[in-house]
Amino acid sequence: MRTICPLCEATCGVRVTMENGQPVAVRGDDQDIFSRGYICPKGVALHELASDPDRIREPMIREGESWRTVTWAEAFAAVDAGWKEIWKRYGKESLGVYLGNPSSHNLGIQTYGFPLFKALGTANFFSASTADQMPKHVSTGQLFGDGMSIAIPDINRTDYLLILGANPLESNGSLMTAPDLPERLKDIQRRGGRIVVIDPRRTRTAKMADAYFPIRPATDALFLAAIVQCLFAEGRVVDGGAIELSDGIDALEKAVAPFTPEDVSSHCGIPAESIRTIARELSESPTVAIHARMGTTTQDYGTITSWLVDIIHILTGNLDRPGGAMFTRVAHGGSNTKGTPGKGKGFVTGRRKSRVRSYPEVMGEFPCGAMAEEILTPGPGQIRSMLTVSGNPVLSTPDGDGLDEALASLEFMVSFDIYLNETTRHANVILPDISPLERPHYDLIFNQLTIHNYARYAPAVMPPTDRPAGWQVLLQLIGIAAGLGPDADLELLDEQGLRQAIEKEMKQPTSRIAHMDIDTVLEKLGHRRGPERIVDFMLRSGPYGDGFDDTVAGLSLDQLEAHPEGIDLGPLEPRLPEILRTPSGRIELVSEVFLSDLAGLAKKIKDTNGSAEVVLVGRRHLRSNNSWMHNVPSLVRGRERCTVLIHPDTAAEKHLVDGARAHVKTDTGQIEVTVEVTEDIMPGVVSVPHGWGHGLKGIRMEVAAQHAGANVNRLVDATRLDYHSGNAVLNGYTVELRPAEN
């Protein structure tokens, strides 16, 4: 049986061996058009996830500290009663929602989660996006008018890949969906191209690169601003390409003028001459793409760092051309295939403010770091109840202890999850989702962020059971949110939702189905139900679809079913100016958001000469996946992984020795971890991975508990964020280090 691995952004096609209706082995799918047989150890362990005895399979209700398995009817009735009570007493805003990362790989949540959140009618919406990539959405939105039109490095064709704050050899890539990054990166070198890595740690990716430069954490904006300054100062800004569609070039030149390589060098630790060399290489290489991820978005200046990346693409002529950074054209339709091509309302944030600290709303979200204060601070609008959907914010978001305490104080909490873990242990009701091999897969998110256009669909590997699928659980909750109680007619509710989606699509100015009526479209969608019917609708009304015209041979779910290996829609193609959604119809190079932060940075380099304190960064490991795959035995086997990496010089200075325990402290909290001394991290920087800390009372993950580790987010300050995006600052904390007592 074939499916698509839903564990990370690489979306590898895999084959599952079944015995007696149960999955027993997983391997890469050689015939998959995109992944061509590649698989990583997490994908290989997919069947272990399916058979994990700790995974929750029945709904559970908590009574004090003990849990009771209940029927679905009882669970839904409890949610209905709980929400009704909360709404009656405190109003709709008193219910907060946290949406975690696995939701972006989960078709059921993608199709039924958002209608649920809308039906809940609360502005208190939080997600893992503000512990991750939100700055990229903001910079993209400001430049191009649409937060989802992220320019993707065209790594299949580039001659020069500059990587900052990303480690694709462990993470398998992010905002750059591509299976088998190890080979794709080697391919760049095989065809004579160059890879340059900028990271405080000499990662596996840095080790395979042609050049590696250690950088002081949270100084990437300075480094990139100096590159831009060089491009202007050395007359290297190109004439044609995206720049012809851009406004604000003079203001940009002026804004970056204070950032000469000599000025920034002592701050970022990269010699001025190396910065100039990189600027020249970026300017002279036939094509250039920049891949900047977690290390660059989860720091104080995440938004302008993300912005400067695309500014360099534009100034060097690499935006929207093969080998540079390009825009996908997604099969199921996205924000840049809808609306009026080339023009739009632009990207707006701050339509609402958070209650306690007045953080602006961004993409409909408040910062995840604001969750605890919104729960704990009394007053009108206080959050009294939470719904978590595939999220583990106690381990994954800032100030883990603060959030743990906040969740414990709630009056009512519901979790839609697959484990009883650090977060869901606070729930009153846990509604279990089915596991990845039990559901169909079509990737609504990562197909928008990929390096090549394609479409793939996989039906569920395992046969259906009498347990509801994830989408059915969410649909039932939509019924409850709509006031229809726990026994709403799901068939009817589902059709109403779809009718609304069809109507919305028809109202698009360039809709292919504007001339049709809803009933005809519904009829043509035929026998399918649930997420598959929605995907079929999106594909057929999308840019490659048949538009429900029987005489046209366009994309549909039938076609994808007939091609389980996937349908290749070709390499990324230039899409400017069509994708622009700014009011001016131009690329807006500078905006107040960028200029104010740049001015702040300019002041910083004038006032100080860099810092000598020890700072903390994070890291990922190939066999780990944020906080939640630590209960799979084959993935946690081997050496202890939650350690603090430290350079020998820093270790000596702090009297720390390899294998001993270290006490790591910030103003927010403290943890103890095992010391791992290595030359692979720059002096003055230490690295601790996130997602560990399974030693809390009341979790039901036996394997994970044996490899508990410590929660690095206990050190992270929930109030420190990149203001414009609300994104948590997870890297660059000053830490105190000392040997742990005893």
Ligand SMILES: Nc1nc2c(c(=O)[nH]1)N[C@H]1C(S)=C(S)[C@@H](COP(=O)(O)OP(=O)(O)OC[C@H]3O[C@@H](n4cnc5c(=O)[nH]c(N)nc54)[C@H](O)[C@@H]3O)O[C@H]1N2
């Ligand atoms: N310090 C530090 N913190 C970080 C990061 C970092 O680099 N450093 N990285 C950040 C990033 S990039 C991210 S994306 C976030 C992730 O933050 P979260 O998404 O909050 O955390 P995860 O660890 O991914 O937790 C996933 C949850 O989903 C559940 N789950 C897994 N599969 C399914 C499923 O199929 N259905 C349902 N319903 N639930 C499921 C798991 O049991 C778990 O509870 O963490 C962030 N936190």
Ligand SMILES: Nc1nc2c(c(=O)[nH]1)N[C@H]1C(S)=C(S)[C@@H](COP(=O)(O)OP(=O)(O)OC[C@H]3O[C@@H](n4cnc5c(=O)[nH]c(N)nc54)[C@H](O)[C@@H]3O)O[C@H]1N2
């Ligand atoms: N195996 C595995 N794969 C995953 C995940 C996982 O947990 N495990 N998580 C998935 C998720 S949700 C995401 S978002 C992606 C993330 O994918 P990546 O961004 O590729 O992952 P990280 O390993 O966090 O890489 C961040 C790098 O930034 C460096 N860094 C830290 N601070 C700075 C800084 O200030 N400047 C610079 N230049 N570098 C800095 C760190 O040393 C680290 O090497 O991975 C996805 N894939």
Ligand code: SF4
């Ligand atoms: S690289 Fe990602 S998508 Fe591919 S098998 Fe591994 S976890 Fe799954």
Ligand SMILES: [Mo]
């Ligand atoms: Mo992430």
